Amino acid sequence: MTPPPTGSAGGSQEPPAADGSFGSGAGEMAAETEVEAPLTDQGASAPAGTADKSGDKPADSSTAEEDIAKARSDVAALTADLQRLQAEYLNYKRRVDRDRQLVAENAAYKALLPVIEVLDTVDRAREAGEVDGGFKAVAEQLERAVAVSGLSRFGAAGDAFDPQLHEALSHLGEDPDVAVTTVKVVAKGGYRMGERVVRAAQVLVVDPASSPAAPADSEQSTGEPQDQSGEPDPASETGIPPSS
Numbered sequence: 001m002t003p004p005p006t007g008s009a010g011g012s013q014e015p016p017a018a019d020g021s022f023g024s025g026a027g028e029m030a031a032e033t034e035v036e037a038p039l040t041d042q043g044a045s046a047p048a049g050t051a052d053k054s055g056d057k058p059a060d061s062s063t064a065e066e067d068i069a070k071a072r073s074d075v076a077a078l079t080a081d082l083q084r085l086q087a088e089y090l091n092y093k094r095r096v097d098r099d100r101q102l103v104a105e106n107a108a109y110k111a112l113l114p115v116i117e118v119l120d121t122v123d124r125a126r127e128a129g130e131v132d133g134g135f136k137a138v139a140e141q142l143e144r145a146v147a148v149s150g151l152s153r154f155g156a157a158g159d160a161f162d163p164q165l166h167e168a169l170s171h172l173g174e175d176p177d178v179a180v181t182t183v184k185v186v187a188k189g190g191y192r193m194g195e196r197v198v199r200a201a202q203v204l205v206v207d208p209a210s211s212p213a214a215p216a217d218s219e220q221s222t223g224e225p226q227d228q229s230g231e232p233d234p235a236s237e238t239g240i241p242p243s244s
Contacts, residue, residue: 105150105193112151116191116199119143119153123189155190155201159183165190167200175206182206 122139125131131139154165161168161181172184183203190201 105196108149108151109193109196109198112146112149112193113198115142115146115151119146119191120188150193151191151198152193153189153191155183155186155203157183157186161203161205165197165200166203166205168205169202170204172204172206174209176209178206178208180208182208 119142122131122142125135126139159166159182161183166183169187175182175184182205183201184206185204186201187204188199188202191198
């Protein structure tokens with residue numbers, strides 16, 4: 001029989017020694033196994049990680065840009081909504097203030113309208129010279145009270161006639177001292193609250209003097225015919241018809 005090979009070149013293992021241990025071949029195989037295992041693990045994991053990182057970078061950048069663009073769009077939309085709401089609030093506030101002022105003016109108008117007749121009576125008494133003593137103090141206090149409430153009197157002789165402020169009761173003819181239609185007499189004063197006319201002033205007016213008419217020719221003024229020299233015809237004076 002041929003004896004079994006004793007070397008390790010063929011890849012066979014040495015027989016165990018008498019004490020039960022494997023020889024030097026077993027130690028070399030163990031060393032090769034321990035060195036190759038970490039290299040195999042590291043080589044297997046490194047390329048995989050490198051491939052993942054290189055593949056995720058473009059995707060992450062594109063996603064970030066999309067998020068930024070969407071955030072900017074949302075900010076612009078919210079800003080536009082805020083500006084629209086602010087404009088609507090300002091318009092609402094103006095309307096409320098205007099309506100509040102109109103309500104206050106209407107209330108004052110209704111309260112002061114009957115007082116105007118009392119003021120007319122005071123004016124007539126003052127013109128007649130009957131406002132004196134305690135009655136004078138009461139009349140002045142009443143006029144101050146209505147003035148504080150916003151009611152003011154207007155209309156005086158010499159004012160230019162304004163159809164928005166005056167009511168012409170009559171024309172008193174022409175006046176050469178005026179250039180436009182002018183208030184001559186105030187029958188009743190006018191009253192207003194702010195720009196609102198409560199009652200127009202009742203007045204008598206005069207018109208400016210009309211321009212003098214052009215002088216008529218002498219023939220129309222005398223009724224006599226004239227010759228070419230401008231002298232009256234003698235025949236017309238004697239009543240004798242001219243000879244033929």
